[in-house]
Amino acid sequence: MxxxxxxxxxxxxxxxxxxxxxxxxxxxxxxxxxxxxxxxxxxxxxxxxxxxxxxxxxxxxxxxMGSIKPRDIMLFARQMATMIRAGVPVLQAFQVVAESLKKPAMSALVQELMNDVAAGSSFSEALRRHPDQFDRLFANLVEAGEQSGSLDHMLERVAAYKEKMESLKSRVKKALWYPAAVIAVGIGVTALLLIKVVPQFESLFQGFGAELPAMTRMTISMSEFAQQYWWWGVLGVMALVFFLRTGMKKSKAFRYRMHKMSLRIPVIGDILDKSSVARYSRTLATTFGAGVPLVEALETAEGAAGNMVYERAIAQIREDVATGQQLNFAMRMTDQFPALAVQMVGIGEEAGSLDAMLNRVADYYEEEVDNKVDTLTSLLEPFIIVVLGVLVGGLVISMYLPIFELGSVI
Structure with a gap:
């Protein structure tokens, strides 16, 4: 101590x-x-x-420490694998890698690992002292590599796993941010027109001395409401974001409900669902293929699912497998995993190639996520044009209607 x-x-x-x-x-x-x-x-x-x-x-x-990204960890794993494969001792490999890294936070972290190993700790023990940067999977694979004498191979496997997971995460983020950006742009443009542009026309219409069209009156009423209460809207959005972030952090029940609700969103829910299956399959394939016992590999996969609905399902699978159930039967009992994934896992178990089959499952669902994201993007592009056209065009037409009517009278 x-x-x-x-x-x-x-x-x-x-x-x-x-x-x-x-x-x-x-x-x-x-x-x-x-x-x-x-x-x-x-x-x-x-x-x-x-x-x-x-x-x-x-x-x-x-x-x-500073801010260390998953890509920094991936680069570190690849560099260490290259050094160790070339026959460089681990301590010297740490030194070379620390000097080659451009990000100071990552360089300092590698120096801390080197100090721990120099003091007598194993590579995996040094990694476990930094759980925020090196997850359970990284430490388990390094430990398996140390025991089997294939540390370079395990580090390459970690780097490949991190690369695939980051690629999957970026595709899912694209699917989530694109609709959010569309909504934000639409709201922002509408608010700008109502608060800044419409009042200029309103002052012009006051000198007409005639009754305005219903569409124009409605737009002016919306403008007056927006001018008077826009800051309430901003505060409301900020309060909602704060409530959601705080609830997600402090309440597991609330986080579970939000994750469950996210899986029901049209198109996006399907992307999140397939993403969780792919992450579970890839993590389980990587850990189990490295010689980690299945129950322990399932515990690692549980933390990598990225969705509490799947985390609970995987926890139930782990309990069933620990009591002697087959993996595919335990997956089917959760009623959460697609039938295709369950069948492929069953084939892998019967053929004695579970890790290879899990990798195929991950490849399949990663491709499905990619296709879904591309479809969502292609569908949203015309939707953006229509929404912005209706919002902006409707406001512009409502403002010019009195002018058109005045011209026809003259």
Missing amino acids: ATKPMRKSQKTKLYRWRWTGLGPNGRKVAGEMIAPKRVEVENTLKGQSIAIKNIRRKSAIGGG
């Missing part, structure tokens, strides 16, 4: 340094460098025969 504070004090705090100087031929040079101390920057520049004029510290990377 006494070693924890010491470990925290050993974390490398990195800074970003901006430097200027003169090169060997007298040419002005400048750049940025990441290092814990100014003297290290000076030594590095002197080693490159650069006459230093100025070194200024720009910002600190607190605790060496």
Whole structure:
């Protein structure tokens, strides 16, 4: 227990340094460098025969952690796999990778891993000390690689898995953000016209001295309402977003209901459903294929499903498999997984190639997600034109109707 504070004090705090100087031929040079101390920057520049004029510290990377993305972890896994396959010792591989990484937060994290391994921990134990960056699957596969002597192969498998998962996530995000952007643009354009443009016409119509068309009166009423209560609308949207975010974080029951409701949204729900099946299949195939016991592999897959409805279903599958049930039968009992996925898993179990069949299931449903996203995008493009045309065109016509009628009278 006494070693924890010491470990925290050993974390490398990195800074970003901006430097200027003169090169060997007298040419002005400048750049940025990441290092814990100014003297290290000076030594590095002197080693490159650069006459230093100025070194200024720009910002600190607190605790060496910062913002680390899944793609950074994927790059780290590939680089470590390449180094280990080339016969480079693990500690030296850590050092080379830390120096090659451009993101200071990731570089500091790799240095912490190197310090842990140098202090006697195994690679997998060092990874488990950073659960926010390295999930259970990463640590389990590295541990399996250490035990079997195939660490480079396992790291490559982790990198390939991360790459496929990030690709799937990006497609799902595209499916979610595109409709949201369409709605936001439509609301924004309508609000701008009602608050800024319509009042200009209203002042013009007051001098007509004639009754305005019903469509124009309705637009003016909407404009007056928008001018008076627009900030209530903004506050309402902010309050709704805050309520949803807080409820999702603090209440599992609320999060489950929201996840269940999201699966029922037309088109988008189908994309989320197939995405969860693909993530479950890919994670289970990767962990089970690496030699991790099926029950433990299911526990890892449960955390990777991305939807609480599927997380509960996978938890039930894990309990049934632990009592001796076959995986395909346990999946069928949840009444959550598609019949095709259940049948393919059953074939894989009978043939003794469960991991290969799960990978095929993941490939199939990832392709389905891709096709659904493309279909959604192609359908929304004409929908955007129609919605914006109706909103903008309707407001414009309602404003010009009195002018047209006035012209016909004259």
